[in-house]
Amino acid sequence: xxxxxxxxxxxxxxxxxxxxxxxxxxxxxxxxxxxxxxxxxxxxxxxxxxxxxxxxxxxxxxxxxxxxxxxxxxxxxxxxxxxxxxxxxxxxxxxxxxxxxxxxxxxxxxxxxxxxxxxxxxxxxxxxxxxxxxxxxxxxxxxxxxxxxxxxxxxxxxxxxxxxxxxxxxxxxxxxxxxxxxxxxxxxxxxxxxxxxxxxxxxxxxxxxxxxxxxxxxxxxxxxxxxxxxxxxxxxxxxxxxxxxxxxxxxxxxxxxxxxxxxxxxxxxxxxxxxxxxxxxxxxxxxxxxxxxxxxxxxxxxxxxxxxxxxxxxxxxxxxxxxxxxxxx
Numbered sequence: 001x002x003x004x005x006x007x008x009x010x011x012x013x014x015x016x017x018x019x020x021x022x023x024x025x026x027x028x029x030x031x032x033x034x035x036x037x038x039x040x041x042x043x044x045x046x047x048x049x050x051x052x053x054x055x056x057x058x059x060x061x062x063x064x065x066x067x068x069x070x071x072x073x074x075x076x077x078x079x080x081x082x083x084x085x086x087x088x089x090x091x092x093x094x095x096x097x098x099x100x101x102x103x104x105x106x107x108x109x110x111x112x113x114x115x116x117x118x119x120x121x122x123x124x125x126x127x128x129x130x131x132x133x134x135x136x137x138x139x140x141x142x143x144x145x146x147x148x149x150x151x152x153x154x155x156x157x158x159x160x161x162x163x164x165x166x167x168x169x170x171x172x173x174x175x176x177x178x179x180x181x182x183x184x185x186x187x188x189x190x191x192x193x194x195x196x197x198x199x200x201x202x203x204x205x206x207x208x209x210x211x212x213x214x215x216x217x218x219x220x221x222x223x224x225x226x227x228x229x230x231x232x233x234x235x236x237x238x239x240x241x242x243x244x245x246x247x248x249x250x251x252x253x254x255x256x257x258x259x260x261x262x263x264x265x266x267x268x269x270x271x272x273x274x275x276x277x278x279x280x281x282x283x284x285x286x287x288x289x290x291x292x293x294x295x296x297x298x299x300x301x302x303x304x305x306x307x308x309x310x311x312x313x314x315x316x317x318x319x320x321x322x323x324x325x326x327x328x329x
Contacts, residue, residue, distance in 0.1 A: 001025040002080035004221070005072060007059060007116045010037040012187035013135065014085050015284040016214035022048040024218055026081070029053040029072040031065075031116075034277035051076060059086045059112030062119075069119040078127065081221055082120035085135030086112035087189065088274050089150040091260070092196030101194065102149045104274055109153035114160060117177075121164070124175045131176045131224050133217060134161050138181055138234040142241040142248060144204070145256040146197070165226060176224040180217055181238070183231035185210050186292040188282040194272035202262035206233050207292040210284045212299055219303055232298045 001024060009018040010032035021028050022045045030041050030052065038054035045052030053075050055068040073079060088108045090101045117132055124130025140158040143151035158179060165177045184203035187210050193201050208231055216230050229235055241248050267287040270278050301308035 001027075003027050003029065003072070003076045003078065004081040004083065005029045005031065005069070005079055005120070006083045006085075007031045007112070008086050009083075010034060010041045010054075011282050012189055012284060012286075013182070013185055013210045013213050014083075015041060016210035017083060017085075017135075017217050019044060019048070019284070020211070020214040020218045021081075021221070022050045022052070024221075025050070027051040027076050029055065029076060029079075031055050031057055031059070031068055032277070033058055034279065036279070037277070037281050040281050059115055060107040062115040065115045065119045066122070069123060073123065079120060079123055079130065081131045081133065082116060082124075083133045083135065083217065083221075084113045084116040084120075086116070087150070088193075089147055089189070090194045090196065090274070091146050091201045093146060094148045096196050097149065101274060105149035106153050106156075109150060110156045110160075113157045117160075117164065121175065125168075125171075125173060128174050131178065131221065133220055134177070134179045135213075135217070136161075136179050136181045138183060138229075138237040140179075140181060142237040142245075143252075144260070145252055146260055178220050178224050178226060178228065180213075180220055180228045181230060181234050182213050183208055183233045185213055186286045186288040187284065188270070188278075188286050190286050190288075191267070191282070192270040192273040192278050194274045195269070197261060199261040199263065200265065200267075200269055201260060202265060203286075203288060204233070204259050206231065206296070207288055208296070208299075209289075209292045209294050212294060216299065216302055223305075228302060230299060230302060232296055235298060 004021050004026040006014050006018050008014045009030035018028050018030055018041055027050050028045050030038055032038055035056045042052035042054045053072055057064040057068045086108050088105055090097050090105055120132050137154045139151040140154035161179050168175055184207045186207050190201045190203055195201050220228055
């Protein structure tokens with residue numbers, strides 16, 4: 001296959017993506033902060049028969065990110081695919097968030113993605129080949145209360161990606177850049193987010209297992225496309241916001257707090273990972289196994305686009321035929 005880089009690939013969705021790409025036949029380089037968790041992730045790559053490399057780096061360090069890319073290409077070869085997915089958050093109302101914490105969320109979630117994109121494109125563009133995949137969120141299109149910094153950073157990442165994609169098209173470059181907007185996923189994000197609320201944070205229903213997101217990313221790597229929306233909640237958030245943002249404002253004000261705060265989950269929270277990595281191998285899953293889904297009709301359609309389009313065409317043809325029969329009577 002080639003060489004893939006997964007930013008923040010030692011936990012959560014990133015860890016699931018690393019496993020999926022190794023299963024697909026890619027050699028995988030993993031970027032994250034915690035050296036022990038990185039070493040475990042590389043072992044998982046090697047157990048799948050692929051080469052793995054890890055680099056401990058903070059994504060806000062653009063020089064460190066560039067040096068990491070150099071090392072990866074020395075050890076594995078030219079980078080073919082680079083997957084950006086840095087996230088961190090503070091769960092609380094805007095005026096309760098310390099300005100330094102707000103800036104840190106922005107630096108990791110937005111500037112980290114920018115730094116990863118720069119490191120990738122500065123190598124891919126001269127070669128005129130390669131693919132950057134931005135892991136984004138429904139919140140890049142529709143903000144939620146209690147996640148103002150995270151939502152804003154994801155929105156900025158979306159606009160940045162659209163700008164850079166336009167530049168690549170203008171240049172006639174064959175380098176591709178894709179964005180994948182995810183729904184809520186059952187990852188450790190909700191166990192180590194910095195929370196200012198009395199109840200622990202939880203994902204907004206419907207919650208998908210991280211392997212669902214990883215399978216979609218694998219499909220986008222195989223068949224690049226500019227935009228991919230994952231899961232019915234993502235479609236509702238994006239399309240609903242375009243049709244009536246005011247209505248979603250009121251719905252978020254009424255229900256947005258309750259759906260993000262757990263009432264029955266009592267698993268202990270991990271220390272926040274906002275500034276320092278959590279010294280634990282948390283894997284890919286969070287605390288919501290058994291309350292998360294592994295499939296949905298929309299995800300099936302994303303993974304089987306040709307079959308889904310054929311089904312829609314057949315349904316449309318059947319509807320037209322039925323209408324014509326009614327008219328003929």
